[in-house]
Amino acid sequence: MPLTDVAGNRALIASLAAELTRRPSHAYLFAGPRGVGKATVAGGLAQSILCERAQGPSFCCNPVQCPTRTAPQTTTSRRNSTSAAPRCACCNGCVQVALGVHHDFNSIARQPNRSEVLIEQVRDLIGRLGIRPSRGPRRVAIIDDAETLNLPAQNALLKTLEEPPGDTIIFMITQSERALLDTIRSRMRPVRFAPLTPSEIAAVLTVKAKADPARANTLALLARGSVAHGLALAEGDEPPVKELLKALGEAATLDFASIQPLVQNCFGAREQAIDNFELIARLFEEMLCFRLLKTEPAATDAAAQLITAMANRFDPKTMAELAEAALAAASAVTEMANSRLQAEQFFLMAGRALRG
Numbered sequence: 001m002p003l004t005d006v007a008g009n010r011a012l013i014a015s016l017a018a019e020l021t022r023r024p025s026h027a028y029l030f031a032g033p034r035g036v037g038k039a040t041v042a043g044g045l046a047q048s049i050l051c052e053r054a055q056g057p058s059f060c061c062n063p064v065q066c067p068t069r070t071a072p073q074t075t076t077s078r079r080n081s082t083s084a085a086p087r088c089a090c091c092n093g094c095v096q097v098a099l100g101v102h103h104d105f106n107s108i109a110r111q112p113n114r115s116e117v118l119i120e121q122v123r124d125l126i127g128r129l130g131i132r133p134s135r136g137p138r139r140v141a142i143i144d145d146a147e148t149l150n151l152p153a154q155n156a157l158l159k160t161l162e163e164p165p166g167d168t169i170i171f172m173i174t175q176s177e178r179a180l181l182d183t184i185r186s187r188m189r190p191v192r193f194a195p196l197t198p199s200e201i202a203a204v205l206t207v208k209a210k211a212d213p214a215r216a217n218t219l220a221l222l223a224r225g226s227v228a229h230g231l232a233l234a235e236g237d238e239p240p241v242k243e244l245l246k247a248l249g250e251a252a253t254l255d256f257a258s259i260q261p262l263v264q265n266c267f268g269a270r271e272q273a274i275d276n277f278e279l280i281a282r283l284f285e286e287m288l289c290f291r292l293l294k295t296e297p298a299a300t301d302a303a304a305q306l307i308t309a310m311a312n313r314f315d316p317k318t319m320a321e322l323a324e325a326a327l328a329a330a331s332a333v334t335e336m337a338n339s340r341l342q343a344e345q346f347f348l349m350a351g352r353a354l355r356g
Contacts, residue, residue, distance in 0.1 A: 003044045006037050007204050008196035013041055017057040025189040026164040030173045032193030035228025042142050042171040046105055050136040052093035061094030104133040109144035116148040122156050129168050143172045147179035154181050161187040195225020209234035221282040222275055240266050245306040252354040263343045273339035277330035284323035287311035318353050
């Protein structure tokens with residue numbers, strides 16, 4: 001089954017594939033964090049329906065390894081790069097779905113430099129769904145970035161969801177179910193994707209980002225359960241693991257003035273602060289696992305030595321409380337709290353906790 005190569009949510013994916021071969025719903029709402037495979041799974045399921053060689057779970061295309069999945073989408077760049085791309089053994093149906101040119105497959109998403117999916121895109125999609133499939137057994141549609149659908153666009157979809165054509169399946173993909181109207185959600189079968197585990201993300205990073213195992217494990221701790229976020233981290237600067245560990249080790253002696261350089265360098269920007277607060281929580285988790293379960297830290301050698309040394313110094317209850325405080329600070333920054341103020345408060349509180 002090709003979709004078994006998708007990282008994480010294996011039982012959910014297998015259940016969906018089996019459902020589509022028995023009695024599929026007319027519309028599915030794929031909800032979950034960004035970068036956990038929702039769009040990849042929706043595309044794979046579309047191929048399982050429209051494959052011309054083996055419909056169902058054993059469809060011939062592999063949506064992870066097929067080169068058409070990474071082929072440029074512009075006509076000029078595709079023409080220039082096709083000859084260099086490895087030729088796949090997929091059928092015409094699978095390749096056309098992967099490239100978005102299949103007659104019975106339609107996909108819309110938020111366009112570049114746009115803040116929402118346009119109502120014109122939705123109306124065009126509705127018109128296409130009214131046409132009977134010409135090659136496959138069904139017409140399949142994917143609506144990505146559904147949380148950006150404005151109210152007129154959602155209302156335009158209601159009639160299609162209430163009275164769908166009998167030969168159509170719609171996959172709607174969103175990061176936030178609450179952004180959608182109750183009337184939209186109630187007419188779709190909800191499918192909730194869980195965040196990936198650090199080990200699942202690390203496995204992807206070693207293959208796609210060519211990261212060595214130690215670096216992949218470190219980045220996976222920061223990825224917030226998202227492969228997309230992990231890959232973005234792999235392309236960016238190295239996370240400040242040693243700097244944060246050093247600050248935590250010295251927190252008992254730090255005062256307001258001495259923590260300012262760290263606050264400026266590691267918590268100045270909102271996304272940076274969220275990443276680093278979650279990294280702190282992960283580091284304390286590694287310390288607790290080493291202290292209580294005797295598991296080796298998933299970090300580089302230098303960082304692993306600091307983690308083990310601090311795990312032996314700190315009280316487990318204190319480490320658990322500080323991990324919880326770091327996650328609370330990350331949540332506060334996500335809700336637009338001042339990132340530097342949160343960092344100052346956290347390290348001052350950590351100092352008090354470690355002193356006594």
